[in-house]
Amino acid sequence: MNLEKFADMLPIPEVLKPHQQTKESTYYEVTMKEFYQKLHRDLPPTRLWGYNGLFPGPTIEVNRNENVQIKWMNDLPDQHFLPIDHTIHHSEGHHQEPEVKTVVHLHGGATPYDSDGYPEAWFSKGFQETGPYFSREIYHYPNQQRGAILWYHDHAMALTRLNVYAGLAGVYIIHDPKEKRLKLPAGEYDVPLMIMDRTINEDGSLFYPSGPENPSPTLPTPSIVPAFCGDTILVNGKAWPYMEVEPRAYRFRIVNASNTRTYNLSLDNGGEFLQVGSDGGLLPRSVKLSSISLAPAERFDIIIDFAAFEGQSIVLANSEGCGGPANPESDANVMQFRVIKPLKEKDESRKPRFLTNLPPVTDEKIQNLRTLKLTGTQDEYGRPVLLLNNKRWSDPVTEAPKLGTSEIWSIINPTRGTHPIHLHLISFRVLDRRPFDTAKYAETGNVVFTGPAVPPPPSEKGWKDTVQSHAGEVIRIMAKFGPYSGRYVWHCHILEHEDYDMMRPMDVVDPNQ
Ligand code: C2O
Ligand code: CU
Ligand code: CU
16 A cells, blocks of 8 residues: 555544542543544544554553552454454463453553453453453552553453554553653653554555465464564554654653564654653663664653754654565655744753663672573474473463562573563563574574673663563563562563463562462
């Protein structure tokens, strides 16, 4: 489809209004619905699933320590409109019904386990059927954590890639009132950008493959694919939108909500980004960047100052393709900024160098080290199955850190691609990445390093919950497991990997219980 770029104005998702608010808590209700929405001026409306019938869902804005309850309701049709593979875990046999299962995860949230959106804590339409794990209708979010860009999305077992692709994702921002002193751009100058890729058929409907391109005759149909990138880039639910801006500084909260696609973002006029935060909140100091690498589920909190660009049109470009170079006709473009609005009033916002104090990683007392490898195997149909440490989802829990203790995880990636690894509940720190000999590793199973350990770039010196584990590298991360105990998960955030089978349960164990 050849859609004109920069034809639609960037939509700003509406902010969710509380159903009830008292001094003690804020209560919201959100209903997942099917609806139709125009993704581009020249396209017929697209069938989507979204929170409150919106794509992306409404932005949820809360304050640090605000006690939030959300009743998540499923009012979706009984049948999915995207191709479900019934041969992957928890979609087979008696797991086939109900066909449409949902569960909501607040990504980046320090959330009690029974509100975290465990994949098997799913529920069906009207909460008529529920999965085998702790289903509850009202989720509790204590928000006792740093101000940060979070996002909420579906996490149902073996359906996450389809439910998120259908539209079940939205931005969630925790404001820390103490951050006001930094005077970062605020209000209408603080804008969420949720980036996703989709392939859209001529009739406006979403395309998602029902199997690999040249399937062997023995493959089931539909059959899960190991990766999928759309050729159309959407920001806040519009294909290649434009935004009119004033010649001043803006803060952008960028979320990559794509299934598989990683972006490498830059401004086509050579302009700079000033990064102030990563997944888990503010960086210790702001970082000037000419480009941003953003894997699925990673977030960047940035400032762009348009003051010097009055009258210009600037493209937010993407240089990283997906299985090939970025195409100037399609995925090399994300959106456009038009610096044509008159300056309303003097820009009083600041670009501080020092943002927050971070404890040095070396201060942490480490109680346990784990070595985990990203592996792969084949299933009975000859399809690739990516695994964490050679274990399936259904294998007994192996990652069971003790509540309140700190661990270092060394993640070995002998595969050929980058996997964005995500842990629920906690934010971690990146210690280093170190290259190793993958050929030797394949032969002997031993890690032989081929270079020194490299500390993370300034962009990754803050709090992360999703990190790129690159091919041929061992990445070390450090995390303190808390403040809650219970059953969580860790996984690759390429949704096609997560669904089959690159996800594992994780128990945070309270020794006093
Ligand atoms: Cu963004 Cu387990 O999730
Ligand atoms: Cu998460
Ligand atoms: Cu992966």
